[in-house]
Amino acid sequence: MSRFAVSAFAAALMFAGVTLAAELTPEMSLRNSAAVGDTDSVRELIDSGVQVDAQNRFGKTALMMAVETDSMETVVLLLARGADVNKRTLAGCTALTFAAENGHAAIMALLLETGADITLRTRAGWNALMIASRYGYTEFVDQLLFEGADPNLVDKDGQTALMYATENGHTDVVRLLAKAGADVNVQDKAGSTALTMALDRGNRELARVLRSLGAEPTAGVLGGKSGTGLVVK
Numbered sequence: 001m002s003r004f005a006v007s008a009f010a011a012a013l014m015f016a017g018v019t020l021a022a023e024l025t026p027e028m029s030l031r032n033s034a035a036v037g038d039t040d041s042v043r044e045l046i047d048s049g050v051q052v053d054a055q056n057r058f059g060k061t062a063l064m065m066a067v068e069t070d071s072m073e074t075v076v077l078l079l080a081r082g083a084d085v086n087k088r089t090l091a092g093c094t095a096l097t098f099a100a101e102n103g104h105a106a107i108m109a110l111l112l113e114t115g116a117d118i119t120l121r122t123r124a125g126w127n128a129l130m131i132a133s134r135y136g137y138t139e140f141v142d143q144l145l146f147e148g149a150d151p152n153l154v155d156k157d158g159q160t161a162l163m164y165a166t167e168n169g170h171t172d173v174v175r176l177l178a179k180a181g182a183d184v185n186v187q188d189k190a191g192s193t194a195l196t197m198a199l200d201r202g203n204r205e206l207a208r209v210l211r212s213l214g215a216e217p218t219a220g221v222l223g224g225k226s227g228t229g230l231v232v233k
Helices: 003-015 026-035 039-047 062-068 072-080 095-102 105-113 128-135 138-146 161-167 171-179 194-200 204-212
Strands: none
Touching (some): 039 072, 062 072, 062 095, 072 105, 095 105, 095 128, 105 138, 128 161, 138 171, 171 204, 194 204
16 A cells, blocks of 8 residues: 555544544544454454443444444444443544434444434434435435424524425425425524425425425515516416
C-alpha cells in the first residue's frame, strides 16, 4: 500500500471515530475492530473481558460503528454478546439512527428484533423515521411505520418525516407517509409546508402529488407569500 493510500485510510478511520493512537486501550481496539468489520478480533476482545458497550469521547460504541459501516456479521456478534441496542451518543444518536442513515434494511430488522426503540430522538429532535425519509429509504420507512413509528412527530424546527422526504424529492416516501396518516398540511416553525417546500425547489410534479394527497395551497408560505395559485392542478 502506498504512503498516500495509508494516509487516506487512516483519515477515513479517524473520520469514522476510530482511534489510531499508539496507546490503544482494549476498548479502543474493540471499537476500531468493529468499525472495519473485523469480527474475529471483536470476538477475541470481548472474550478477554473488554466491555462491549464501552464508549468513545463522542459516546459511540462498537455496535454503532459496526452499524455505520454495514458490518452485518459484527453487528450480529455484538448483539449476541449483549450490546445495548439503545445506547446513545452525546448527540443522542443510536444504532438505529445510524442504520437509518445507511438504509441497511437487514441491519435495521435485526436491531428492531433485539429491542431498538423507534421513539428515541437525537438532540436535534430527529428519529429514525425522519432520517430514513430524508434519504429516501422506502423499505426502511415502510418497516418503521409497520412497527408503529409516528409520521407526525416534529423535530426542533417543526419539520416532519414527510417534509424531509419532500425536501429531497422522494415521492414514493411521501406517498407512503401520507398513506400512514402523515399530515400533509402541517407547518414548520418557519411557516412552510411540504407543498411550499416542493414549490420552492421547483418540484412541480411532487407538488401535484401532494395536492392529490390533500395538501392545501393556502397553507404555509413561500417567499413570504401564500402558496395559492402556484400549483398546477
